[in-house]
Amino acid sequence: MIGVRVTVPVSCFRKGYAREYLETHLLPPPATCYGFLLSLVGECDRKRHIGCRVTAGLISTPVKSVVLRKVWRVKNPRPEARENIRPDYQELLSNLELVLWLDSAEEDRSRPTLDKRVSSTLEYPKHTHRYGGLSLGESTHLVNDVSVIKEISKLKGDLEATMFLLDARGEQTLPVWVDHVQSTNTRYVTGTIQTRNLNTLSRDEIPMIIPP
Amino acid sequence: MSLHVYANFVTPYGTAANNRAETDGNITTLQKILWLGHPHSTVSAEAIRFSLRRRLADLEDSGTNRRWNETERTNSWEDPEFRGWDTDSGKTYIDDDLLGYMRAEAAKTEGTTSTKVRRAVLELTRAVSLTPWNGDVTFNAASPGATPAAVRGKDKFKHPVPYGCEVHATRYQYGMSLTPESLREKSRAASAIDALCHLGTVAGNQGRFLYDFSPDAVVFRLTHDPAPRILYCFESNDHGKTVSVDQLLARLDSGDIQIEELIGGVSDFESPLYQQLKNRGLETMGVKAACASVLDRMSKLIGIEAQP
Numbered sequence: 141m142i143g144v145r146v147t148v149p150v151s152c153f154r155k156g157y158a159r160e161y162l163e164t165h166l167l168p169p170p171a172t173c174y175g176f177l178l179s180l181v182g183e184c185d186r187k188r189h190i191g192c193r194v195t196a197g198l199i200s201t202p203v204k205s206v207v208l209r210k211v212w213r214v215k216n217p218r219p220e221a222r223e224n225i226r227p228d229y230q231e232l233l234s235n236l237e238l239v240l241w242l243d244s245a246e247e248d249r250s251r252p253t254l255d256k257r258v259s260s261t262l263e264y265p266k267h268t269h270r271y272g273g274l275s276l277g278e279s280t281h282l283v284n285d286v287s288v289i290k291e292i293s294k295l296k297g298d299l300e301a302t303m304f305l306l307d308a309r310g311e312q313t314l315p316v317w318v319d320h321v322q323s324t325n326t327r328y329v330t331g332t333i334q335t336r337n338l339n340t341l342s343r344d345e346i347p348m349i350i351p352p
Numbered sequence: 353m354s355l356h357v358y359a360n361f362v363t364p365y366g367t368a369a370n371n372r373a374e375t376d377g378n379i380t381t382l383q384k385i386l387w388l389g390h391p392h393s394t395v396s397a398e399a400i401r402f403s404l405r406r407r408l409a410d411l412e413d414s415g416t417n418r419r420w421n422e423t424e425r426t427n428s429w430e431d432p433e434f435r436g437w438d439t440d441s442g443k444t445y446i447d448d449d450l451l452g453y454m455r456a457e458a459a460k461t462e463g464t465t466s467t468k469v470r471r472a473v474l475e476l477t478r479a480v481s482l483t484p485w486n487g488d489v490t491f492n493a494a495s496p497g498a499t500p501a502a503v504r505g506k507d508k509f510k511h512p513v514p515y516g517c518e519v520h521a522t523r524y525q526y527g528m529s530l531t532p533e534s535l536r537e538k539s540r541a542a543s544a545i546d547a548l549c550h551l552g553t554v555a556g557n558q559g560r561f562l563y564d565f566s567p568d569a570v571v572f573r574l575t576h577d578p579a580p581r582i583l584y585c586f587e588s589n590d591h592g593k594t595v596s597v598d599q600l601l602a603r604l605d606s607g608d609i610q611i612e613e614l615i616g617g618v619s620d621f622e623s624p625l626y627q628q629l630k631n632r633g634l635e636t637m638g639v640k641a642a643c644a645s646v647l648d649r650m651s652k653l654i655g656i657e658a659q660p
Contacts, residue, residue: 149584150385150478180578182354205385208374209396217455220427227374234387265576266353273475273529274578279452280397282477282529285608286579 141243141343142255143289144177145199148236151277156315156326162211162230164204166333167196167304168276169314170347173240180286181257182270189254193243193346197301197338200237207232238276239289239301243343262288299338305345307332317351325352355653357545357572357646358580359528362482364568364619365592367521368393378502379489379516390484393520395554397476400526403554403565404476405447407547417445417453434468437536449536450474450544473534474544477583479526479554479565483592489516522592523568527583533654542647549617549643567639569595569625570617572646573609574653581608595625601632615649617642 153165153172168176173194178186209230215223244253252260261268273282304314310332319325329347368382375381382393402420409416417434418427434453436442452472493512494502502513528548532541554565573582585600603609616629616636629636637645 150480203386203389207383207385207394207396210398232385234385261578265578268354268576268578270354270578271531271534272471272473273531275475279472280475280477282475282527282583283579284583285581 197303
């Protein structure tokens with residue numbers, strides 16, 4: 141298990157069913173974290189690391205703002221038809237500081253696992269081929285810092301984070317796999333957002349990335 | 353390996369009424385976000401992209417795929433189906449190459465690849481004001497008859513229409529990320545960086561606030577590191593009059609960033625910022641010279657034409 145510290149100056153993790161007022165989750169869902177890590181290591185096959193477990197924890201307290209923005213929808217296939225555009229409110233989070241918790245123990249071990257690739261990318265960035273800005277949220281929500289927390293056992297005892305962890309009786313459902321086209325194949329897990337000491341996390345509490 | 357070019361730009365000091373939010377009564381409002389605990393005015397990345405595309409349309413011999421038509425208030429397209437991308441030798445446009453595109457009806461099922469979607473190779477961030485917004489509002493009166501929709505009754509052409517306008521005297525900073533090797537034509541990276549160094553107006557409130565987004569100062573970073581680590585690195589301790597980069601220097605001290613990766617550009621060699629960068633041993637020059645230096649370094653690293 142590794143921790144990846146990430147800072148994102150401005151971001152939004154849009155709730156899946158938000159259509160008119162674009163609400164944000166307080167932290168990125170597991171599917172978003174997985175996509176971010178794939179982008180970091182330059183992996184284009186989203187099925188390459190199925191079976192890894194990943195979740196996000198907040199180190200900073202997120203601050204929400206609301207802006208008015210142009211929102212696109214498809215009413216007319218002609219690009220930029222007037223009916224495809226509408227103004228709408230969007231929630232933004234600023235000055236986010238996160239820890240992404242990643243465990244690759246249940247991945248296919250015959251090939252390099254995601255945790256190894258993330259560590260290697262950050263240690264030897266010259267050896268990784270990747271493209272595009274590294275974003276968490278929308279594409280313009282560029283991250284600023286990424287670094288690996290190498291030794292979890294050496295973390296200070298008081299390092300706590302507010303994280304999404306699996307809980308069958310929890311009140312949150314967040315996606316672990318997103319169907320970007322029809323949403324019928326989007327897969328959710330149930331959990332709670334709780335403040336925990338990072339030293340006490342167990343693998344079973346972290347959502348697993350599995351397609352339907 | 354993948355070479356990344358990152359930049360953080362800061363604009364000159366000016367009075368902004370950019371990229372308005374929803375009008376509140378007869379007050380024309382600014383977009384604001386909470387930033388480090390205080391409300392700061394902000395301009396979206398989309399507004400900056402729009403301005404960049406317009407500049408590229410003027411500069412490029414072959415133009416851009418979409419071009420804003422001021423009369424129709426919509427885009428005129430050269431290749432709305434993006435057919436140029438169907439083959440390796442097809443004619444493509446610089447704006448699609450840099451900023452990406454998507455035809456929403458292209459993907460019918462998950463997992464199928466499509467030539468109608470391309471991710472941006474150049475990403476820009478939201479611009480955030482360098483100083484908090486203190487609540488400045490100007491009082492204005494539109495001339496009699498200038499805004500007939502705002503007045504009712506038979507006297508609608510007789511009286512001026514009073515209104516307020518939120519304004520912010522400040523600088524804006526925003527970031528950029530570019531992976532030049534991912535472009536169909538790598539030389540377009542140089543055009544993009546050059547256009548950003550001469551951006552001109554972004555957003556604005558009709559003709560009254562032509563806020564200049566051409567950088568007053570810029571920090572470039574050329575690196576293989578996937579994280580920029582220089583976004584929003586500018587700050588001001590004197591309400592925006594001058595700019596400093598204390599965070600950036602702390603990053604250099606911690607070893608997160610190597611000094612050889614950085615190039616600084618300033619418009620004033622008498623400024624405290626220039627002294628701060630120079631004293632730290634960072635290669636610093638004028639903004640245009642910094643732009644040329646980045647293009648030169650980039651061309652050597654990946655073998656592209658230095659000049660746009």
